[in-house]
Amino acid sequence: MTRHLKNDSEIFEVLKLETGRLQTNLELIASENFVSPAVLEAAGSILTNKYAEGYPGKRYYGGCEFVDMAEELARTRLKAIYNAEYVNVQPHSGSQANMAVFMTLLKPGDNFLGLSLAHGGHLTHGSLVNFSGQLYKPTGYTLNKETGLLDYDQIQTLANQGKPKLIIAGGSAYSRDWDYKRLREIADSVGAFLLCDMAHPAGLIAKGLLNSPLGYCHFVTSTTHKTLRGPRGGVILMGKDFENPFGITTPKGDRLKMMSELLDSAVMPGIQGGPLMHIIMAKAVAFGEVLQDSFGVYTKRVVANSRRLAASLTTLGYNIVSGGTDNHLMLIDLSNKNVTGKQAEIALGEAGITVNKNMVPYDSRSPFVTSGIRIGTPAVTTRGMNEGEMEAIAGFINDAIVNYTDSAKLSSVKSAVALFCKSFPLYADYLG
Ligand SMILES: Cc1ncc(COP(=O)(O)O)c(C=O)c1O
Structure with a gap:
């Protein structure tokens, strides 16, 4: 699909970098997903x-x-x-x-x-x-x-x-x-x-x-x-x-x-x-x-993954707003972790985990800083990850947040995340 774009080296570079980012990072932005090759075509x-x-x-x-x-x-x-x-x-x-x-x-x-x-x-x-x-x-x-x-x-x-x-x-x-x-x-x-x-x-x-x-x-x-x-x-x-x-x-x-x-x-x-x-x-x-049955299987996994991720993060001492989730997303109140949403978003980004900072209800901080992050499971579920992987993801998130000022530690989490992602190929033939 990208064969002609190779003739425009500047543009092809953008595509290469973005494909690499998707392949090696954990995409936890609740509003994002990965479309099928047919939708892409x-x-x-x-x-x-x-x-x-x-x-x-x-x-x-x-x-x-x-x-x-x-x-x-x-x-x-x-x-x-x-x-x-x-x-x-x-x-x-x-x-x-x-x-x-x-x-x-x-x-x-x-x-x-x-x-x-x-x-x-x-x-x-x-x-x-x-x-x-x-x-x-x-x-x-x-x-x-x-x-x-x-x-x-x-x-x-x-x-x-x-x-x-x-x-x-x-x-x-x-x-x-x-x-x-x-x-x-x-x-x-x-x-x-x-x-x-x-x-x-x-x-x-x-x-x-x-x-x-x-x-x-x-x-x-x-x-x-x-x-x-x-x-x-x-x-x-x-x-x-x-x-x-x-x-x-x-x-x-x-x-x-x-x-x-x-x-x-x-x-x-x-x-x-x-x-x-x-x-x-x-x-x-x-x-x-x-309309296909396979999408029903997918959505059930999205919710099961979301519930498991919320439960794992709760075990690690994180406060999930409302105590849990019924759907594909959760809002984490980081007030008890001495880190703002902005700091967490940056640290997680450095560790190869993409999320967005988000205000929590009755937040004392501005929308540019926030006390929380929002995370969701639609994209990682599309990649084939299941409940077992959610436990691992909770561990990566915790490692990054606890060490949010330690760039060496964040870079070692990033390497571990990239290795983890390798088992879940994404758009493997896209640049071919
Ligand atoms: C509830 C809700 N409505 C509408 C939108 C707007 O969608 P778009 O970004 O396509 O304008 C969003 C996007 O995040 C949303 O979360």
Whole structure:
């Protein structure tokens, strides 16, 4: 796949270095994964050439008959995965999927509720440096200080007080499942729409390992590149129980059609131009993989690995926020280890372990320093690692954190990590 890039030595060098980094490091960033060779081929395919503004059968450009087939496959497969009635596979990213829903439902200045960024929410759930906090009025709900869990009573209270037009479920650093039924009751009690941004656990939800938001939330958004293990991108879905947005009394089929049209036009022409047809084809390939039984085996391993890693780190004296995990990630509060999230991220990086610093609930440090790190198992599980390897990884993490100022020790952990990774080949033929 990279044979022509060899002619551009500067670019080929980048590719060589990045391939080497992936092969010799432990990738524990919870939002990353390694796509299959088939997804990679589709993402690098000739469909990158095509302009196809519009939707299948209704394009603004000629010559779209075959890219239409790719988009229809992506849609059909995504619908089958989640039993959805409507999907849009064009958002270039998760942020754009969320923006399209905001544009459809809210007017500038309207208020909404989302999980606070400092408690594990995403930028697009109301951060003041993001469109969501600049154009609209967010209120952040928070995690319980003692348990590190969502506090549904607090969400109800905030909803009663602020009468938000929209409530957002989902986050980027929450290691437990969500009670969508309860959230729907809260939303209904104040006449709000309910959106679930399932970007992180989408792959686990796809295989029934976590609650599905589709039956309860009016709208669902996701990225396609985290636990779903597809190319970078976003999607929007509506589920089977879709009912009565805007208080419209037309028959259900008509309401769905109307909302579909509003969402589609919010994506294009609202916030995007031409869709990335090569990425849409890669999404179709990834969705085809998700539909297979082997993806169920994979997702079960992701969760088992995450649980085992959390348990091993707990044994080594680490505090996992909420005491553990139900999904693919965990948040480690390093306050008792006398090291900041930033220091830990740097030390782990030097030891060949990639993580990100992350605020913990009620953190006294800034987002640039933080008291925690977030780690996840989707990528190492794709590499073939199992629960036994999680014990070893916990040991590497501990060695790096305990010795975070000792560069000789960090470099010896790096060598041990590289040797360990050798048994789990990754993209072995990629540069061939
Ligand atoms: C919950 C959640 N929503 C949305 C996004 C945004 O995705 P993207 O980076 O594709 O814009 C992320 C990314 O990390 C996320 O965690």
